[in-house]
Amino acid sequence: MDAMNLRFVVAAYAVAWAVMGSYALYVHATLRRAREMFERSGDRAKGES
Amino acid sequence: MTVTAASLPSTVAVPRPGRWPLVGVFALLFLVAAQVTAVMISVPDRDMGHLQKIMYVHVPAAWITFCAFFVVAICSLKVLWKGGERDDLLAASAAEVGAVFNALTLMLGMIWGKPTWGVWWTWDARLTSTLVLLLIFIGYLSLRSFIDEPERRAKWSAAVGVLGAINVPIVYLSVRWWRTLHQVQSAPSTLDPAYTLGLRLNAFAFLFVMIYLVRRRYEAAALVRAAERADESLALGGR
Numbered sequence: 613m614d615a616m617n618l619r620f621v622v623a624a625y626a627v628a629w630a631v632m633g634s635y636a637l638y639v640h641a642t643l644r645r646a647r648e649m650f651e652r653s654g655d656r657a658k659g660e661s
Numbered sequence: 662m663t664v665t666a667a668s669l670p671s672t673v674a675v676p677r678p679g680r681w682p683l684v685g686v687f688a689l690l691f692l693v694a695a696q697v698t699a700v701m702i703s704v705p706d707r708d709m710g711h712l713q714k715i716m717y718v719h720v721p722a723a724w725i726t727f728c729a730f731f732v733v734a735i736c737s738l739k740v741l742w743k744g745g746e747r748d749d750l751l752a753a754s755a756a757e758v759g760a761v762f763n764a765l766t767l768m769l770g771m772i773w774g775k776p777t778w779g780v781w782w783t784w785d786a787r788l789t790s791t792l793v794l795l796l797i798f799i800g801y802l803s804l805r806s807f808i809d810e811p812e813r814r815a816k817w818s819a820a821v822g823v824l825g826a827i828n829v830p831i832v833y834l835s836v837r838w839w840r841t842l843h844q845v846q847s848a849p850s851t852l853d854p855a856y857t858l859g860l861r862l863n864a865f866a867f868l869f870v871m872i873y874l875v876r877r878r879y880e881a882a883a884l885v886r887a888a889e890r891a892d893e894s895l896a897l898g899g900r
Contacts, residue, residue: 617711617776624772625696628718631765632870635758636685639877646884650675653888657895 688869699859729759734826737819786839
């Protein structure tokens, strides 16, 4: 019974880390893309002037 | 080649990373320390045994969901009251983070529910209202992706954000209004003192993670908006 319970506990912590970890990676990737987009638009503005 | 924030026409200031990467490292380390401490110091519960340890992730995830949607409500009200791009982007960032924590709360609740209740899911008042909350904020995020015009998107999504946040107190009080399967709220006042330190530590750890994620998501959204405005301005001949 206790071994079975421990499996659920491990599953819960694994899910928590997987969800928060993947979302954090997504946020960082989005931020990197946004920064590149911002820099490109700045370059275009400079090229135009 | 980079440009400074000031060189791009935008109503929202482009946020700088500053010390936020360090905040992220701190939040991560605090989370690891809080979880290790909580798991190590908590004795098995008389009825649930080790399953009680799921509380240290499930309950903070639920609280953080409420915090994120509270931020959405405040920012949405400000958007409806006086407009403002900053509040709109902040509301959208908090809504996305809140939806992730909301989904996590439901998943962890299901993992906890199976061994304790014998079922993964039941149409209990707390579970159902939490699912409705998640669906509202998925709708909020979908609505934002359907509307291109920024001002209209801000107003419409702010209205949905306020309406969605009204569901938060309903979710919180559902266990008192409708006595069904879910237990009453787990809080320091309803817990054995042996478990309060672990719960408090994890609540703060999740809060730091939420603050960090909302800030970084906001930073990305503000950069995209600034780039879009610069391109629009360029297309209009630098006006």
